[in-house]
Amino acid sequence: MGRVTERRRVVRIRNGTAGVRPDTLVAEEPLEIRLNGRPLAITMRTPGDDFALAVGFLVSEGVLGAAAELRAVTYCEGAAQDGSNAYNVVNVQLAPGVPVPDITLERNVYTTSSCGLCGKASLDAVRTASRFPGVAADPVRVPAEVLTGLPDRLRAAQKVFDRTGGLHAAGLFTAEGELLDLREDVGRHNAVDKIVGRALQAGRLPLTGAVLLVSGRASFELAQKAVMAGIPVLAAVSAPSSLAVDLALESGMTLVGFLRGPDMNIYAGEERITL
Numbered sequence: 001m002g003r004v005t006e007r008r009r010v011v012r013i014r015n016g017t018a019g020v021r022p023d024t025l026v027a028e029e030p031l032e033i034r035l036n037g038r039p040l041a042i043t044m045r046t047p048g049d050d051f052a053l054a055v056g057f058l059v060s061e062g063v064l065g066a067a068a069e070l071r072a073v074t075y076c077e078g079a080a081q082d083g084s085n086a087y088n089v090v091n092v093q094l095a096p097g098v099p100v101p102d103i104t105l106e107r108n109v110y111t112t113s114s115c116g117l118c119g120k121a122s123l124d125a126v127r128t129a130s131r132f133p134g135v136a137a138d139p140v141r142v143p144a145e146v147l148t149g150l151p152d153r154l155r156a157a158q159k160v161f162d163r164t165g166g167l168h169a170a171g172l173f174t175a176e177g178e179l180l181d182l183r184e185d186v187g188r189h190n191a192v193d194k195i196v197g198r199a200l201q202a203g204r205l206p207l208t209g210a211v212l213l214v215s216g217r218a219s220f221e222l223a224q225k226a227v228m229a230g231i232p233v234l235a236a237v238s239a240p241s242s243l244a245v246d247l248a249l250e251s252g253m254t255l256v257g258f259l260r261g262p263d264m265n266i267y268a269g270e271e272r273i274t275l
Helices: 050-060 131-139 144-156 160-165 188-201 221-226 242-251
Strands: 006-015 017-026 029-035 039-046 070-075 089-094 168-173 179-186 211-214 232-238 254-259 263-268
Touching: 017 242, 017 254, 039 050, 050 070, 050 188, 050 221, 144 168, 144 179, 144 211, 144 254, 144 263, 168 188, 179 188, 188 221, 188 254, 221 232, 221 242, 242 254, 242 263
Parallel strands: 029 089, 211 232, 232 254
Antiparallel strands: 006 017, 029 039, 070 089, 168 179, 168 211, 254 263
């Protein structure tokens, strides 16, 4: 099984003095996702929670929406240089009767750890109808003082980041600020997929009344993943993109950016944030 971190030699310069020492880095390896045995996508990820990552990816693609639609998730043979299984190929088997999408159209099967949407042929291809259209009607209210405390809680729970400084994180919270789940990965979209996949496997979709906090910016893709999982509030410590704001306004989701200290910008759904 791939490791979350790896050690590398580094020349470290401090106060004009150079020294050689080992450094802990976050691991990055490819993961091929197969659907009913057929190749679907390849993403660069941090090993760990691979089954949840694959399942969450299929939720965001509109393929899965409930645990009953999932038959099995297994590792396939993926040989490493020494001939052993590298555990970098995952097959998701749908339950009988679940429609299998045409995976040959409108998709370049390679995505990167920084931008999962690089594999999409067009913007139209990612405007997938959500299984949970009730995001706009979600009555959840989040006190502003609760929201401003979430980045510190997210950071305090990032165990691998403390050792590497090279991971993004996604955290799922209640409206009262309770941390429900946290995943780390070299890609923000992978961290969100892992959270959504774990929720589907536990039979907890849609994630009504939840708050999703992501490190870094809020892209269109992350907003789409939140909508597809039925999450009513998405917050980011950095800026959102224009398309993320458009999607939030269209779907009725609350979108918060620049969540730093006591400050924030609310780009959509401000009625859910109470002062």
